[in-house]
Amino acid sequence: xxxxxxxxxxxxxxxxxxxxxxxxxxxxxxxxxxxxxxxxxxxxxxxxxxxxxxxxxxxxxxxxxxxxxxxxxxxxxxxxxxxxxxxxxxxxxxxxxxxxxxxxxxxxxxxxxxxxxxxxxxxxxxxxxxxxxxxxxxxxxxxxxxxxxxxxxxxxxxxxxxxxxxxxxxxxxxxxxxxxxxxxxxxxxxxxxxxxxxxxxxxxxxxxxxxxxxxxxxxxxxxxxxxxxxxxxxxxxxxxxxxxxxxxxxxxxxxxxxxxxxxxxxxxxxxxxxxxxxxxxxxxxxxxxxxxxxxxxxxxxxxxxxxxxxxxxxxxxxxxxxxxxxxxxxxxxxxxxxxxxxxxxxxxxxxxxxxxxxxxxxxxxxxxxxxxxxxxxxxxxxxxxxxxxxxxxxxxxxxxxxxxxxxxxxxxxxxxxxxxxxxxxxxxxxxxxxxxxxxxxxxxxxxxxxxxxxxxxxxxxxxxxxxxxxxxxxxxxxxxxxxxxxxxxxxxxxxxxxxxxxxxxxxxxxxxxxxxxxxxxxxx
Amino acid sequence: xxxxxxxxxxxxxxxxxxxxxxxxxxxxxxxxxxxxxxxxxxxxxxxxxxxxxxxxxxxxxxxxxxxxxxxxxxxxxxxxxxxxxxxxxxxxxxxxxxxxxxxxxxxxxxxxxxxxxxxxxxxxxxxxxxxxxxxxxxxxxxxxxxxxxxxxxxxxxxxxxxxxxxxxxxxxxxxxxxxxxxxxxxxxxxxxxxxxxxxxxxxxxxxxxxxxxxxxxxxxxxxxxxxxxxxxxxxxxxxxxxxxxxxxxxxxxxxxxxxxxxxxxxxxxxxxxxxxxxxxxxxxxxxxxxxxxxxxxxxxxxxxxxxxxxxxxxxxxxxxxxxxx
Numbered sequence: 001x002x003x004x005x006x007x008x009x010x011x012x013x014x015x016x017x018x019x020x021x022x023x024x025x026x027x028x029x030x031x032x033x034x035x036x037x038x039x040x041x042x043x044x045x046x047x048x049x050x051x052x053x054x055x056x057x058x059x060x061x062x063x064x065x066x067x068x069x070x071x072x073x074x075x076x077x078x079x080x081x082x083x084x085x086x087x088x089x090x091x092x093x094x095x096x097x098x099x100x101x102x103x104x105x106x107x108x109x110x111x112x113x114x115x116x117x118x119x120x121x122x123x124x125x126x127x128x129x130x131x132x133x134x135x136x137x138x139x140x141x142x143x144x145x146x147x148x149x150x151x152x153x154x155x156x157x158x159x160x161x162x163x164x165x166x167x168x169x170x171x172x173x174x175x176x177x178x179x180x181x182x183x184x185x186x187x188x189x190x191x192x193x194x195x196x197x198x199x200x201x202x203x204x205x206x207x208x209x210x211x212x213x214x215x216x217x218x219x220x221x222x223x224x225x226x227x228x229x230x231x232x233x234x235x236x237x238x239x240x241x242x243x244x245x246x247x248x249x250x251x252x253x254x255x256x257x258x259x260x261x262x263x264x265x266x267x268x269x270x271x272x273x274x275x276x277x278x279x280x281x282x283x284x285x286x287x288x289x290x291x292x293x294x295x296x297x298x299x300x301x302x303x304x305x306x307x308x309x310x311x312x313x314x315x316x317x318x319x320x321x322x323x324x325x326x327x328x329x330x331x332x333x334x335x336x337x338x339x340x341x342x343x344x345x346x347x348x349x350x351x352x353x354x355x356x357x358x359x360x361x362x363x364x365x366x367x368x369x370x371x372x373x374x375x376x377x378x379x380x381x382x383x384x385x386x387x388x389x390x391x392x393x394x395x396x397x398x399x400x401x402x403x404x405x406x407x408x409x410x411x412x413x414x415x416x417x418x419x420x421x422x423x424x425x426x427x428x429x430x431x432x433x434x435x436x437x438x439x440x441x442x443x444x445x446x447x448x449x450x451x452x453x454x455x456x457x458x459x460x461x462x463x464x465x466x467x468x469x470x471x472x473x474x475x476x477x478x479x480x481x482x483x484x485x486x487x488x489x490x491x492x493x494x495x496x497x498x499x500x501x502x503x504x505x506x507x508x509x510x511x512x513x514x515x516x517x518x519x520x521x522x523x524x
Numbered sequence: 525x526x527x528x529x530x531x532x533x534x535x536x537x538x539x540x541x542x543x544x545x546x547x548x549x550x551x552x553x554x555x556x557x558x559x560x561x562x563x564x565x566x567x568x569x570x571x572x573x574x575x576x577x578x579x580x581x582x583x584x585x586x587x588x589x590x591x592x593x594x595x596x597x598x599x600x601x602x603x604x605x606x607x608x609x610x611x612x613x614x615x616x617x618x619x620x621x622x623x624x625x626x627x628x629x630x631x632x633x634x635x636x637x638x639x640x641x642x643x644x645x646x647x648x649x650x651x652x653x654x655x656x657x658x659x660x661x662x663x664x665x666x667x668x669x670x671x672x673x674x675x676x677x678x679x680x681x682x683x684x685x686x687x688x689x690x691x692x693x694x695x696x697x698x699x700x701x702x703x704x705x706x707x708x709x710x711x712x713x714x715x716x717x718x719x720x721x722x723x724x725x726x727x728x729x730x731x732x733x734x735x736x737x738x739x740x741x742x743x744x745x746x747x748x749x750x751x752x753x754x755x756x757x758x759x760x761x762x763x764x765x766x767x768x769x770x771x772x773x774x775x776x777x778x779x780x781x782x783x784x785x786x787x788x789x790x791x792x793x794x795x796x797x798x799x800x801x802x803x804x805x806x807x808x809x810x811x812x813x814x815x816x817x818x819x820x821x822x823x824x825x826x827x828x829x830x831x832x833x834x835x836x837x838x839x840x841x842x843x844x845x846x847x848x849x
Contacts, residue, residue: 035803037605044605045563120561120574120604171607193606193616194803195690195795218689220793221803224672225688229793232679232687370806401808404559422565432565442567 026213028517031220031229033240039191040174041160041182042113045121047420051514052217055199056096057160057182060087060106061153065510065519066330067263067424069153073101073161073183077153079467080142085152089139093206095163097181103135108164116171126155150467154423185210185518195219199517215517230255230500237505239515241498243317243373249500258499260509261321261328264420265429266372268365268382268490270299271413273450279364279413283392292361293414299487301351302414305389306382307343312493315377319498323491325480326421326429331511333426333463333476338484340491348389360390366407367416369397373495379416382492407448417448418495424511426476430460434483451488532832536825540818544595547817548588556580557604557808578604591814600818601811605804610815614797620690621796623703624789625781627712628719629774636724637770640731645758647736655728662725671718671791678714686711688793715792719785723777730773734766741765767838775831783820 034048041053062072076088093101110133113123129152132144143152162182169179177188185205190198199215218235220226223242227249230238241249241257249255270293271277277291292298308322321328324340352360365383369376376397383393398406407415421428436452437444443457444450456479463475484491497513506523510516558575566574575581579590591601600610639659643652679687691711694704702708738744739762747757786798793799797816804812835842 035807038607040607043607044561045565046561118577118602118604118607120558120578121563121566122570122574125563125565125567125570175606175608192795193613194799195620195793218793219795220688221799222790222793225675225791225793228672228675228680229687229689232675232683234679234687234689399806401560401806402555405556408556408559419564428565439568442569445567445571446564 027216028212028214028237028520029216029218029235030515030517030520031218031226031235031238032515033221033223033226033238035194035219035221036197036217038171038175039177039180039188039197040116040171041162042109042116042123043119043171043174045123045125047513051516052197053160053182054184054514054516055186055215055518056180056184056188057162058184059157059160060089061157063157063424063512065260065508067421067511068332069157069424072157073106074156077156079148079150079152082148083145085143085145085149086136087141087143087156089141090206091139093183094204095181095183096187096202096204097163098204099163099165101161101183102138103141104138105161105164106141107133107135108167109159109161112162112167113159115168118171123159126158129155148465148467150464150469150472151423151425151427154425154427158422186215189214210518211521212517217517227500230502233502236502237507237515237520238500239497239513241500243319243498246317246319246498254503256501256503256505258501258507258509259319259496260511261330262420262495262497262513263327263331263422263424263511264372264418264495264513265323265326266320266375266378266416266418266492266495267323267433268302268492269407269412269415269417269433269449270302270451270487270490271410271449272452272488273410277413278411279366281362283359283362285362288361292355292357295355296487297351297355298357299490301348301355301389302386302391303341303487303490304344304351305348305385305391306341306490306492307385308340308493309343310385311378311381315374315381316493316496319373319496320493321496323493325484325491326419326426326433328494331421331424331426332469333430333473333480335477335480335484337477337481345385345389352390357390360392362392362394363414364394364396364412365414365416366396366398366403366412368400368403371400371403372416372418375416375418378492382416410448410450415448416492417446419446420513422512426480427460427464427472430456430476430479430483431464434479434488435460449489451483453482453486453488456482456486456488532829536822539825540821543821544592544814544818545588547814548584548591551808551810551813552584554805555808557810560808561604595818600815603804603809603812605807605809605812610811611819613800613812614816614819617795617797617800619701620794621782621785621789621798623701624712624715624719624785624794624796625778627703627716628723628781629778631716631720632724632727632777633774635720636727637731639724640728641735641758641763643728644732644735644739647732656732659725659728662728663722665721667718667722667787668791670721671715671788674714674718675791685714687714688791690795715788715794718792719781719788723781726773726777727770730769731766734769735762738762738765764838768835771834771838772831775827775834779820779824779827782823 036048036052038049041057058073060072060074061069064070073090074087075090078086080086110127113127129145129149130143131146134142136142166179173179180188185202186199187202189200197217201213220229226238227245229235275291281287312320312322322340325334325338327334365379367375367379380395383395386393419429432446434451435443436457437447437450459475459479463472466472499507501507504523506521508519562571562574603610603613639655643655646652675687678685691702691708692705693700693702696704744761747761786802789796789798801816
């Protein structure tokens with residue numbers, strides 16, 4: 001009798017406890033590390049905004065956690081001839097307001113991308129290759145281009161589809177949530193600018209519904225405060241865990257971490273263009289006869305003098321991967337033959353001597369101090385390593401807000417930047433950082449060192465016209481080898497992103513550093 | 525009084541104009557917003573297009589006069605980052621900051637004046653010495669570290685209060701504020717105390733110094749001699765006379781709390797104006813930076829004016845008149 005009572009008691013308590021846990025288990029709160037500035041998916045091509053938009057809107061093609069292309073609102077895509085792509089759309093998809101998704105919504109979205117006023121960074125970079133978009137039938141569209149354009153699927157994975165009803169809706173209507181109607185897994189429930197974004201599960205979602213009914217994204221940009229919010233249990237997940245806290249969180253029995261190597265390369269740009277570069281001189285401060293960075297041996301020496309394993313282990317506290325090329329080997333278009341340059345100070349000294357600088361020279365290394373993980377400490381470390389091979393290096397770290405414009409205006413000689421490949425291929429990195437700068441074609445648009453190599457341009461140009469994936473991957477690998485062996489840039493490391501979660505949750509860590517509530521599940 | 529006000533208003537307009545030039549030049553010198561805002565994938569042509577769209581291709585003086593002309597109509601520009609009017613963004617954040625600053629000021633007064641009075645009236649007591657020592661600690665602690673410690677102790681270790689953010693918002697008499705809900709109050713305690721500590725310490729010291737000085741004045745001796753109760757001497761004669769320096773300092777403190785609660789707001793992820801301005805600086809959102817700084821200049825002008833008017837209320841000897849130097 002007492003036993004039975006006790007059993008019932010335990011069962012009831014368990015049931016209540018379980019029900020309570022169940023009630024809370026439907027909700028998820030996530031602490032984000034960067035400000036989300038708009039709910040309009042076409043206003044500003046900015047990672048934190050896209051991250052939120054991905055919950056509510058879909059693209060035609062989507063990227064999985066390794067940035068491989070997968071079906072989104074399109075079920076198939078294929079090139080036809082040299083200047084057409086045929087896209088088949090997913091049938092039976094509805095927007096959260098109940099209207100059907102058709103080819104007209106795709107056309108409207110392409111139009112809106114080009115229309116949206118006051119955009120500081122429009123999404124037209126992903127739609128400009130589309131010369132014309134034609135509706136073949138309600139679920140098929142044909143995209144016409146000027147000549148072969150193999151990157152069309154990657155571009156289509158980078159902008160979102162909105163309902164045709166809102167083709168002319170201004171950004172404010174999206175921020176007020178009246179126009180923010182999508183086909184995604186979630187709907188917007190509340191938006192308090194600068195504070196939080198609340199999402200509610202879209203019960204009519206066409207794909208597998210996520211586990212969480214209500215998701216609250218809290219904007220906690222201060223890293224220490226974000227960690228504290230996780231420790232206090234106010235949020236169940238945070239992104240961008242500071243490297244200094246990782247060890248501590250690992251030892252906490254209530255928490256677990258998720259990590260993934262990202263698509264972001266941290267590298268050094270060098271001035272390849274000018275004969276007299278502003279921040280290099282001999283050790284007495286007198287100008288040099290020529291720019292030493294134009295000599296391959298000097299560039300190789302600077303690369304050899306860097307102990308990448310040391311940087312990753314000490315400065316990055318193990319959270320990083322030494323880099324030997326433009327993207328980690330698992331990505332599309334990388335080369336199997338490129339490994340991180342070995343730390344070889346003696347070899348570096350020898351190369352410097354051969355190049356005519358047996359006593360080295362003096363250099364100022366520039367970099368941001370609030371942009372990439374531990375950026376200022378990385379350049380300090382690199383400078384010390386260079387000093388050991390006889391290159392007197394001074395360091396100047398600036399806030400990104402002032403640094404970015406100066407770097408773009410080529411005001412530096414050698415400087416640290418990061419590059420994340422939004423398409424998940426080396427084509428993005430090659431085209432932006434190593435192709436010869438050309439204002440009109442848009443090649444080399446972020447080539448701040450003005451590296452130029454006709455051989456690389458030729459192979460890359462061919463790759464960018466090759467629709468066959470295997471062939472293109474090979475050409476891109478070849479172009480990477482040319483650029484890296486010629487030390488067009490000095491790769492340092494790939495960033496690793498870290499998420500912190502409450503014990504019992506699981507996150508499929510993403511290479512694009514995105515934080516998606518759909519991918520958070522209760523560990524079984 | 526009227527002459528004083530008119531003159532003061534004219535001075536204010538000049539101050540605003542001068543500030544607008546300084547702010548404009550300063551903001552211009554930091555860097556080019558397009559380099560921060562534009563996607564790294566964008567090419568040169570896209571970049572030039574964005575520069576035109578934001579009106580940054582025009583010369584600085586032209587941008588300035590466009591700004592002035594619009595400002596005269598009450599339009600301080602449109603945020604590059606949010607694509608909404610800068611003033612709307614600022615006013616949207618204002619309630620959060622006001623409730624934080626207001627709570628902090630009330631806390632620092634409620635704690636500061638009584639403790640300061642006590643320490644001033646009984647300077648030799650051990651408690652008074654304790655209060656004074658405590659006040660030194662109070663304003664020496666860096667807000668940043670102190671805020672993190674509060675979170676660690678009260679949110680992480682004890683779990684009594686939420687760590688960050690603004691709580692649920694309630695409506696009372698048509699005003700929407702998080703101070704009207706329990707959840708909201710729980711959220712405001714830590715950041716408000718964090719802001720209040722330094723100010724309370726300052727008020728304690730000011731009050732104590734004022735009391736010590738006033739007690740020696742003839743009118744206090746006279747009041748005592750008249751046989752007035754201790755309570756009345758302290759409550760009326762002393763308190764009223766120490767109010768003048770207090771009002772000046774508290775006025776400036778309020779303005780400072782509203783304008784520059786940046787550190788506390790970022791540590792506690794409090795969605796106020798301080799967080800807005802720091803984000804805007806990082807993203808070089810020029811219109812918001814300019815609008816914000818103009819608003820703050822205006823705020824300081826208004827608060828100083830109120831302080832001056834309060835002087836004449838507290839101390840009838842002070843006349844607000846046109847003083848010619």
